[in-house]
Amino acid sequence: MxxxxxxxxxxxxxxxxxxxxxxxxxxxxxxxxxxxxxxxxxxxxxxxxxxxxDDKQVGFFMLKTHLLSATIGVILGLISAGVLAFYGPAYTQSSPVLTAIALSILGFFVGPTDRRFSVS
Incomplete structure (x- = not known):
């Protein structure tokens, strides 16, 4: 970055x-x-x-890393929802759209944590 x-x-x-x-x-x-x-x-x-x-440089770096982390989290949430929609419990198979929404929102807020992106 x-x-x-x-x-x-x-x-x-x-x-x-x-x-x-x-x-x-x-x-x-x-x-x-x-x-x-x-x-x-x-x-x-x-x-x-x-x-x-240079506060603007730090702010831009933090914005990029947070957006990247959120995007990766949404993608992983959608992949997990797809797997659960096909192979998961009955309640995830009966409502795959709600499963995708729930897991993508969770992935957006949690996202993968990576120490390489942390700014101290």
Missing amino acids: SNEIRGKVSATYSNEFTAKTALDAVKTRSGIDTHDIFLVAPHDNEFDNSLES
């Missing part, structure tokens, strides 16, 4: 010394560009912009 969002990591420390020590360790031991690593002070007025400067 979007590599810019998946690559962000943050950490919270109880004091400034441990935060700066961890920051130095990340700068020296990782292959990340030092311009992409920074320390945000606890009382920074621009705290939210320091962590994520």
Whole structure:
């Protein structure tokens, strides 16, 4: 979906010394560009912009992943309803349309959960 969002990591420390020590360790031991690593002070007025400067990008990413998850859930619900309409209990065979509606609505709201799409 979007590599810019998946690559962000943050950490919270109880004091400034441990935060700066961890920051130095990340700068020296990782292959990340030092311009992409920074320390945000606890009382920074621009705290939210320091962590994520492009809210629209995050919102669009979340919309895409939710719609994708809902679409996959509806498709899986309809496939399950089709299987139940042919091979399931008598009550699903007698009303396949209601079974399809019920399972597609359930699939829309539940959808498959995948950690690769979660944004923290």
